[in-house]
Amino acid sequence: MIDYFISHLWQLWALISLLCLILELTNGDFFILCFAIGGVFAAVASAITDNLVVQILVFAAATILSLVFFRPAALRWFHKSGEQRKSNAEALIGRIGRVSQTIPADGYGRVAIDGDDWKALATGSQAIEAGSRVRVVSMDSIIITVEPVADARQ
Numbered sequence: 105m106i107d108y109f110i111s112h113l114w115q116l117w118a119l120i121s122l123l124c125l126i127l128e129l130t131n132g133d134f135f136i137l138c139f140a141i142g143g144v145f146a147a148v149a150s151a152i153t154d155n156l157v158v159q160i161l162v163f164a165a166a167t168i169l170s171l172v173f174f175r176p177a178a179l180r181w182f183h184k185s186g187e188q189r190k191s192n193a194e195a196l197i198g199r200i201g202r203v204s205q206t207i208p209a210d211g212y213g214r215v216a217i218d219g220d221d222w223k224a225l226a227t228g229s230q231a232i233e234a235g236s237r238v239r240v241v242s243m244d245s246i247i248i249t250v251e252p253v254a255d256a257r258q
Contacts, residue, residue, distance in 0.1 A: 113159065117147035134178045141174065142167030199240050200253060207232040207250070215240075215250055227251045 109116055121143030128136040145166035149159045199217050207213030207226045215224040215238055226232050227241060227249055238250035 113154075113156070114147040114150035117143045117150055117159070117163070121147065134175045134182075135171075137178075138167050138170040138175055141170040196243055196248065197240050201238055201240065201250070203232050203234050203236045203238055203250075206234045212247070215248060222246070222248045224248050224250050 121140045124136050124140035124143060128134070128140065142163045142165075146159045146163035149162040153159070196217065201215040201217035201222070203213060203224070204216040204221055205214035207215075207224055209226070209229050209231045211225075211231075213224050213226075213232065213234075215222050217240070223246060224238070225247055226238075228251070232238060232250070232252055237253040239253050240248050241251050242249045
């Protein structure tokens with residue numbers, strides 16, 4: 105078995121590349137992908153030469169070069185709007201929803217936004233009736249604070 109892998113070392117490099125690609129799917133920051141690129145270059149080197157030291161050097165060089173050149177370019181390309189992209193609670197602020205359970209004055213009700221139902225508190229001291237449109241102004245843990253939208257009934 106070992107004799108087989110020694111004579112077909114390119115398959116081991118291809119297996120390393122495949123495993124790195126699978127691991128990259130769980131991560132997504134293009135770090136492990138650079139090792140997969142190094143494995144591909146080492147597999148090509150294995151087809152050219154039987155010298156294991158040369159193959160390891162090609163693997164290391166290709167990995168380092170892809171970490172230096174490929175990864176930053178890929179991050180810039182695939183995460184173009186990273187600074188402007190809102191996530192988690194930030195993405196909810198400013199959204200318009202519909203009151204699904206009346207929000208009493210100084211009490212809690214429910215607001216539906218894109219199929220999710222949130223516990224809500226009104227900004228003023230007045231009640232907001234069910235069916236009214238509201239805008240999310242802030243969020244504290246899982247409780248959103250809302251204000252009525254000008255055209256409250258639709």
